[in-house]
Amino acid sequence: MINYGKMRLEFLQKALAQDTSGDFCFRVLHPEVSGPPDMKKASAGYRDFIIGNRALLDLVNSAGEGAPVAHYSADEIQSLFSAQIQGSVDKYGDSFLTDDPYVLAEDKLQTCQMEIDLMADVLRAPPRESAELIRYVFADEWPE
8 A cells, every 4th residue: 555655646746747737647637627648748757657557556456355454443544634634734725625626627736736745645654554544545435
């Protein structure tokens, strides 16, 4: 999980470096709003990074299938998450708490920077907590 978080942070940083307006990075994050990024415009280094990390993504997606793992409770995760992201909430205000990609599209550069800051904040937590936070942030469903 930690390696996935580090890879995702680097992935987003490299996506933002492709186009400092934030459009390329935003398209990576929210292709449903204005379509996926044009990979023909991506640097060879960025494309190589994606290809090189595909195996890690596949591994993360299949890791632990069927294996019981003791996770933090939803309340514990909420408490950890709130504490870990407070700096970003202070920095970005209500924008950081917005999850509507169409609203976020109004400032694509800030949206990308918020996502980068979120992953950096999560990775600053101790390893076990960081792994739980990554699961929480990227889980499709979280138990109540």
